[in-house]
Amino acid sequence: MSTLHDIGARLLYRDALLLVIDKPAGLPVHPGPRGGETLTDHLDGLRFGLPRRPEAAHRLDRDTSGCLALGRHAKALARLGKLFSGNAIDKTYWAVVSGGPAEEEGSIDLALARRSPDPRSWWMKADPAGDPSLTHWQVLGRGDGLTWLALKPVTGRTHQLRVHCAESGWPILGDPIYGGAPRGSALHLHARSLSIPLYPKREAITVEAPVPGHMAEALRQTGLAEH
Known part of the structure; x- marks a missing residue:
């Protein structure tokens, strides 16, 4: 379980509409049925003079680290929501997987559905009758039986990247569910990284999150140069 001591130190980008923070792994964004600390508990520290705290504009799993976009007020959230739901935002994830694909790049087109009809269950499965789900991937490095991948989800299904990698035969390292x-x-x-075309007449805002400590060794093994 991650405990967040200083959310301001994790701020990657700020303007009048948008904040992007580096969410730590192990910290859920929203409160759940089991209670406990969430990112929401800390968002008052990012008001920067506004009357309300910012809110997350999209989902990021509890155990996933990295770029999380926050809207600073209702109009900003609405604009970001349209961009995310319309797949206008370019999202790149880094993953280290066990084994790995034979090819250097490709796509996974595999529909997903909940494993259980219980709406509280987030576990997913491949299901031809499920929601269409598409992920593009590229190999960035290999070593010690592991592969470092860049994953670009076109759709935004729950646990999409985790299920797609596992169903392809190369599960993400450290995934207890899949x-x-x-x-x-x-x-x-x-x-x-996130690339967000927030302002119509400007270039997209591109933000990168630094490598998290828990992935540094596996990324080094698969070829990431030391910084």
């Missing part, structure tokens, strides 16, 4: 890792393992999935 990859058979022990409970409490560190999921090696990181929201590396």
Whole structure:
């Protein structure tokens, strides 16, 4: 479980409409049925003089680290919501997977549905009758039986990247749900960058999150140069 001591130190980008923060792994964005600390508990620290705290404009799993976009007020959230729902935002994730694909790049087109009809369940499965789900991937490095991938989800289904990698035969390292890792393992999935076309007459805002500590060693093994 991650405890967030200083949310301001995790701020990656700020303007009048948008904040992007580097969410730590292990911290859920929204409150859940089991209670406990969430990112929402800390968002008052990012008001920067506005009357209300910012709110997350999209989802990021509890165990996924990296770029999370926040809208600073209702109009900003509405604009960001349209961009995310319309797949206008370019999202790149870094993952370290066990094994890996034979090819250097490709796509996974595999429909997904909930494993359980219980609406509280977030676990997903491949299901031809499910929601269409598409992920593009590219190999960035290999080593020690692991592969470092850039994953670009076109759709935004729950656990999409985790299921797509597992169903392809190369589960994400540290995934206890879809990859058979022990409970409490560190999921090696990181929201590396967002490119957000927020302002019509300007270039898209591109923000990168630094490599998280729990992935540094596996990324080094697969070829990431030391910074």
